[in-house]
Amino acid sequence: MSSIISFPFREAVADVEYKGFLIPKGWKAMPLFRNIHHNPEFFSEPQKFNPSRFEVTPKPNTFMPFGSGVHACPGNELAKLETMIMVHHLVTKFRWELVGSECRIQYGPFPLPLNGLPTKFWRESTTYN
Numbered sequence: 585m586s587s588i589i590s591f592p593f594r595e596a597v598a599d600v601e602y603k604g605f606l607i608p609k610g611w612k613a614m615p616l617f618r619n620i621h622h623n624p625e626f627f628s629e630p631q632k633f634n635p636s637r638f639e640v641t642p643k644p645n646t647f648m649p650f651g652s653g654v655h656a657c658p659g660n661e662l663a664k665l666e667t668m669i670m671v672h673h674l675v676t677k678f679r680w681e682l683v684g685s686e687c688r689i690q691y692g693p694f695p696l697p698l699n700g701l702p703t704k705f706w707r708e709s710t711t712y713n
């Protein structure tokens with residue numbers, strides 16, 4: 585539920601009042617995808633790894649790893665296809681193993697795998713690092 589891109593930038597083109605707060609015209613706003621994706625009103629147990637949650641299409645504007653609106657990512661379908669092909673090959677043709685014993689998340693403040701999550705992938709006769 586974490587996003588590769590933590591937030592997009594937006595600029596208020598007019599004064600905007602939101603929940604009693606004023607965002608003056610010209611101010612920059614950074615909607616944090618993480619907060620939206622971790623809202624239990626939209627996703628039950630949002631911290632839990634549960635790919636099956638996507639068997640039901642999320643409500644509009646609750647899951648937006650590719651942003652939203654006129655500047656939403658135009659490469660999103662290509663990115664999803666490439667990811668699917670990569671995962672297919674990794675799952676069907678390779679074995680994987682974490683390098684080292686530390687498998688944690690670092691927050692800086694956005695979550696990333698600690699030290700880039702060094703991992704070893706190999707086929708039966710070849711090793712790739």
Ligand code: HEM
Nearest residue numbers: 588589592649650651652654655656657658659660662663
């Ligand atoms: C997993 C892969 C990718 C992710 C998570 C991702 C995510 C995003 C996000 C969050 C934005 C900002 C959207 C917004 O401001 O509302 C964006 C913008 C953009 N992305 Fe991607 N993207 C990915 C792959 C790609 C690919 C493969 C391409 C092109 C082949 C691409 C091209 C662009 C472009 C041109 C924009 C700027 C759109 C604009 O400002 O109008 N992205 N992307």
